[in-house]
Amino acid sequence: MSFHVAELWMIDQRDRSLKQDQDLETLPNEPQIEEGASVSLASSAWVHVVDAVSDGVVGLDADARLTYVNRVAERLLAISSLELLGSSLWDVLLLQGANQNHDLVSLLKPALSSSHRIRMGTDMTLCRRDGIPLAVECLFLPLINKEGQQQGRFLILRDKTDSHQWSHQLRLATTQDSLTGLVSRREFELRLQQAVALCRQQSINHVVCYIDLDQFKVINDTCGHEVGDALLQRVGQSLRTLIRQRDTLARLGGDEFAILLWQCQQDAGRRVGEQILRTLESLRFTWGEQRFQVTASVGMVVLDQSISTAAEVLSLADSACYVAKDTGRNRMHVAGRDDQTVQRRQDEMQWVSRLTQALEQDALQLYQQTIAPLQTSDEGMHYEVLVRLRGEDGVIYPPGAFMPAAERYGMMVQLDRWVIQRTLAWLGHHPEHLAKLKLCTINLSGASINQPETLGFIATCFEQNAVPAHKVGFEVTETMAISNLSHARQLITGLQALGCVTALDDFGAGMSSLAYLRALPVDILKIDGSFVRNMARDAMDYALVKAIHDIGHMTGKVTVAEFCEDAETFCALQDLGVDFVQGYHIARPCPLGMSLT
Structure with a gap:
């Protein structure tokens, strides 16, 4: 069992009550010794107490010579008590790096001359005789005799080496x-x-x-x-x-x-x-x-x-x-x-932060845009699912604001999955809406196309929400499908096996659209809006829309024209026999579940 110096007083008090024959008295705060401290200290109850503490204890006379050393002090200083007793304190304690130990004398002499209990404000690193550095905290306690005279001092050495090493390691860890x-x-x-x-x-x-x-x-x-x-x-x-x-x-x-x-x-x-x-x-x-x-x-x-x-x-x-x-x-x-390229990059990083926060806080919002039939009567609700970001200021941001950052910084899979899971969950919780629904389509990014787990995730969402797969379609852009052809084909056939409809979005935008059409067994061709927008006023655009529609029908696919923004374009598409139309002339995007009129 070992004790700290703070416990020494209680032990001593206990020993006094057990040994009343010893004439030892104490003042409330300081230990007393009898005349001839160097002799009586060794023979008193103090020797048992001091040897029990966990700190090094050194007795000093008025000339700073060692009169007593406990076992812990011997171990800390790496010197036997026989060598230590009678030695000068300045020969025993060597301050690491000090010049002729002058620094140590200037540090400790004021404490030695004081009649009060002194704790040194800072730890010191001593150099032991074996060369090993020793970090210590020093406490000086006066030794008072019965007449109230100071006979010397106790020097308490508390080993702080481990804590110093830990502090050093902690400092290294942070720096x-x-x-x-x-x-x-x-x-x-x-x-x-x-x-x-x-x-x-x-x-x-x-x-x-x-x-x-x-x-x-x-x-x-x-x-x-x-x-x-x-x-x-x-x-x-x-x-x-x-x-x-x-x-x-x-x-x-x-x-x-x-x-x-x-x-x-x-x-x-x-x-x-x-x-x-x-x-x-x-x-x-x-x-x-x-x-x-x-x-x-x-x-x-x-x-x-x-x-x-x-x-x-x-x-x-x-x-x-x-x-x-x-x-x-x-x-x-x-x-x-005013570096525009750097500013654009910083803007994207801000959108990454906003999008991350929106995903964590469920601050994204599902929207829908009607897809209307051109050649047949009402078949039920048909729309594309879109996503918006609701800012902290309440502003609703379109995908064009945050989607480029999501694509650049690898967030598209997470975003796709949020849309899929939330859409199917919403449909599952709105059976009346689901009963009227003919088809809603959800966009898939190239990142999701490339991820083998995408099909399994979609299948799980269908099972969890009890939504019929034939009421949900998935769109992949032509450029993404072509750049990931084998993965796109595998995903498309897998979705069709689940019962889902598949669509090729922005068809015609790629340079080799027709060459790849046979390799992608989709159900719907969505004609790229850049051709549709001006087809009523541009003969080349009109011819391209017509060619795409004709090829689509020849291969048994349904055609949808995007970006129909006026009545003239609507009529031109109807005359060509395009099956469905989508754009602001039909309906603007609105929150999912609102009227589709």
């Missing part, structure tokens, strides 16, 4: 990237914010380079994370050679790095950016028998007084980096004032 040893994202952002503040106060420019490795995901996915991690470490080592001591190189996460060039103008920053591209392009990374070439895209931002936050800098640099990636990779883009 250093564990994989590469570079500065962490958090620490980089703190330094960047300091640079922004200094820039605004003193008009000193700095440069940030945002570095994203090209095609790193391919290496990581095909060769494994071990290879990917080794490559990131190698890249970090190479980038270190390009910066000055005052600059900061950080790994932000994944395959993204950043450099803060302190007090740097644009031209110098551009030269560093070009060096980054050349250095990484010349890097040959070998793993076993495999060799990899590395390139990167770099976005550069100059910090001036117009920049207000570190987040703004990183957003601009990230956007500039993606502009470089979009324009061919292995290049640099410098974000300038």
